[in-house]
Amino acid sequence: GAGVSQSPSNKVTEKGKDVELRCDPISGHTALYWYRQSLGQGLEFLIYFQGNSAPDKSGLPSDRFSAERTGGSVSTLTIQRTQQEDSAVYLCASSLSTGGITEAFFGQGTRLTVV
Amino acid sequence: QQQVKQSPQSLIVQKGGISIINCAYENTAFDYFPWYQQFPGKGPALLIAIRPDVSEKKEGRFTISFNKSAKQFSLHIMDSQPGDSATYFCAASSNTNAGKSTFGDGTTLTVKP
Numbered sequence: 001g002a003g004v005s006q007s008p009s010n011k012v013t014e015k016g017k018d019v020e021l022r023c024d025p026i027s028g029h030t031a032l033y034w035y036r037q038s039l040g041q042g043l044e045f046l047i048y049f050q051g052n053s054a055p056d057k058s059g060l061p062s063d064r065f066s067a068e069r070t071g072g073s074v075s076t077l078t079i080q081r082t083q084q085e086d087s088a089v090y091l092c093a094s095s096l097s098t099g100g101i102t103e104a105f106f107g108q109g110t111r112l113t114v115v
Numbered sequence: 116q117q118q119v120k121q122s123p124q125s126l127i128v129q130k131g132g133i134s135i136i137n138c139a140y141e142n143t144a145f146d147y148f149p150w151y152q153q154f155p156g157k158g159p160a161l162l163i164a165i166r167p168d169v170s171e172k173k174e175g176r177f178t179i180s181f182n183k184s185a186k187q188f189s190l191h192i193m194d195s196q197p198g199d200s201a202t203y204f205c206a207a208s209s210n211t212n213a214g215k216s217t218f219g220d221g222t223t224l225t226v227k228p
Binding site: 004031033035040041042043044045048056091093095102103104105106107108109 | 119121156157158159160161204206212214215216217218219220221
């Protein structure tokens with residue numbers, strides 16, 4: 001595709017349910033990043049992938065959060081037993097590589113609301 | 116510990132005026148400083164970026180000023196236009212992984228016609 005695609009664009013879920021958020025990066029981009037953006041705040045780094053491996057999971061808030069990437073392309077962020085504080089916009093970005101200065105391109109995000 | 120502090124939180128400027136947004140960082144390992152522009156319902160988009168080996172970078176109406184000793188950098192938008200109304204984020208990262216950035220909390224800019 002022409003850009004980073006995320007789905008769904010909006011997700012409303014009940015507290016305690018599991019959710020899966022999907023990211024399709026730009027074709028050929030080996031690096032993929034997940035960020036969380038809470039209302040009125042900046043972006044909070046969650047995890048990044050180089051290929052299918054995740055060298056840095058330091059930003060994942062708890063063990064309820066996990067992510068995987070398959071085939072060096074699509075990534076899924078899973079939140080188990082969602083809590084109200086998980087409500088935020090989840091943004092995915094991709095770049096050609098992690099090394100050096102390569103621009104990261106962001107998707108439009110998934111707005112998650114936990115009720 | 117917030118590693119990148121951004122101010123002001125919001126800014127209102129008249130059309131044609133200069134918009135100035137400031138950021139300060141703490142981690143001296145940072146060596147790449149991008150600014151992102153975000154419109155409602157969209158993801159952030161890279162606007163302009165600077166490395167610490169230069170003190171200023173200009174692209175059209177947008178200029179980054181960088182003060183390495185003070186660990187501060189700022190975005191200047193000259194001749195501000197209503198279409199510039201958006202949220203602006205400064206960020207910082209290291210050359211080893213430029214995509215993993217630490218972001219400021221954002222500045223909501225409103226340019227009045």
